[in-house]
Amino acid sequence: MSGVVAAGAHQTGESVIFWVLAVASVAAALGMILVRKVVYSALLLAVVMLSLAVFYAVNEAPFLAFVQVIVYTGAVLMLFLFVVMVVGVSSTESMVETIRGQRVAAAVAGIAFVALLILGFGHATLPATTGLKDANAAGGNVLGLARLIFTKYVFAFEVTSALLITAALGAMVLAHRERITPKPTQRQLSEARIRSDRVSPLPPPGTYARHNAVDMPALLPDGTVSELSVSPVIARRRGGTHEDLHGELPEVAAKHEATTLRAVVERQVEVDSKVEEKEK
Amino acid sequence: MTGHYLVLSAILFTIGGVGVLIRRNAIVIFMCVELMLNATNLAFVSFSRMHGTLDGQIIAFFVMVVAAAEVVVGLAIIMAIFRSRKSSSVDDANLLKY
Numbered sequence: 001m002s003g004v005v006a007a008g009a010h011q012t013g014e015s016v017i018f019w020v021l022a023v024a025s026v027a028a029a030l031g032m033i034l035v036r037k038v039v040y041s042a043l044l045l046a047v048v049m050l051s052l053a054v055f056y057a058v059n060e061a062p063f064l065a066f067v068q069v070i071v072y073t074g075a076v077l078m079l080f081l082f083v084v085m086v087v088g089v090s091s092t093e094s095m096v097e098t099i100r101g102q103r104v105a106a107a108v109a110g111i112a113f114v115a116l117l118i119l120g121f122g123h124a125t126l127p128a129t130t131g132l133k134d135a136n137a138a139g140g141n142v143l144g145l146a147r148l149i150f151t152k153y154v155f156a157f158e159v160t161s162a163l164l165i166t167a168a169l170g171a172m173v174l175a176h177r178e179r180i181t182p183k184p185t186q187r188q189l190s191e192a193r194i195r196s197d198r199v200s201p202l203p204p205p206g207t208y209a210r211h212n213a214v215d216m217p218a219l220l221p222d223g224t225v226s227e228l229s230v231s232p233v234i235a236r237r238r239g240g241t242h243e244d245l246h247g248e249l250p251e252v253a254a255k256h257e258a259t260t261l262r263a264v265v266e267r268q269v270e271v272d273s274k275v276e277e278k279e280k
Numbered sequence: 281m282t283g284h285y286l287v288l289s290a291i292l293f294t295i296g297g298v299g300v301l302i303r304r305n306a307i308v309i310f311m312c313v314e315l316m317l318n319a320t321n322l323a324f325v326s327f328s329r330m331h332g333t334l335d336g337q338i339i340a341f342f343v344m345v346v347a348a349a350e351v352v353v354g355l356a357i358i359m360a361i362f363r364s365r366k367s368s369s370v371d372d373a374n375l376l377k378y
């Protein structure tokens with residue numbers, strides 16, 4: 001940790017770190033708001049947060065750097081990814097504008113806002129950087145922060161605990177779902193199954209020479225595709241073509257597989273009969 | 281060097297703000313809000329170093345705590361809306377519009 005903090009003392013080392021990570025974090029932030037898929041957005045946000053953690057370390061805030069990695073990149077982003085996993089189905093949004101020209105207007109407003117802020121910073125006279133050597137001297141950064149939290153900011157700290165308990169309760173209440181109907185017993189389930197059209201288990205997905213993915217449908221004896229062999233969840237989510245199917249739909253690929261197999265079997269039968277003739 | 285950090289903080293904050301304006305997926309909008317909070321934290325930390333006191337770092341710490349609580353409740357709300365409307369687009373939750 002002391003090595004990281006010491007890097008703040010060297011101006012050249014700090015500017016190298018700054019320029020590399022500033023470019024990386026701004027690029028990742030821009031990518032985050034421009035990519036279509038939510039998972040990519042979350043991963044790019046992780047890049048921004050990790051580079052901010054390095055900035056904190058360089059700015060003589062080692063405790064915050066670790067909290068940034070543990071709380072933000074560890075907990076908050078995992079929570080985001082977890083929700084993306086649950087919400088997943090509609091996580092790719094359409095990029096059609098609801099209000100015409102909104103995107104251009106937002107970009108112009110953003111550029112104007114940045115220009116305004118940077119102009120403001122340019123006109124402000126910032127005092128010379130004091131550095132945190134004195135503040136961190138007695139026992140280090142963590143002890144200094146603890147001393148402040150439990151004396152000057154102890155009320156805010158206590159209020160924080162109330163906030164965290166409220167947030168935990170609120171999340172539980174919001175995510176809780178009441179069961180409206182009683183849970184079906186095993187007897188009811190089996191009776192319902194006997195009464196339904198299909199008593200046997202559902203057919204498994206198709207297994208072919210080249211493909212055995214779960215979204216490959218099985219073929220019925222007459223060569224048609226069995227809809228029941230693919231889970232409806234997968235069938236609904238399968239937007240278009242398979243990547244390793246060379247631009248074909250799984251149904252078409254399955255039929256090709258079956259045709260190839262049939263041709264191979266027929267040729268084998270032919271060869272076999274010729275061999276039998278020769279033997280005679 | 282403080283000026284550099286402030287400019288970077290301003291740029292990241294604005295990117296987050298533009299993201300809130302142009303995206304319509306509630307989860308991405310939430311991520312953009314997180315980005316804005318992180319950008320302000322960077323400004324706090326560099327100010328703390330400039331003044332030579334730890335108060336800025338304490339404020340950044342409290343911002344992180346509040347942001348964590350906010351994420352938990354916000355994502356629970358997004359899940360609840362998704363359950364009833366089967367969509368996480370902010371355009372679809374418009375019952376209070378008229």
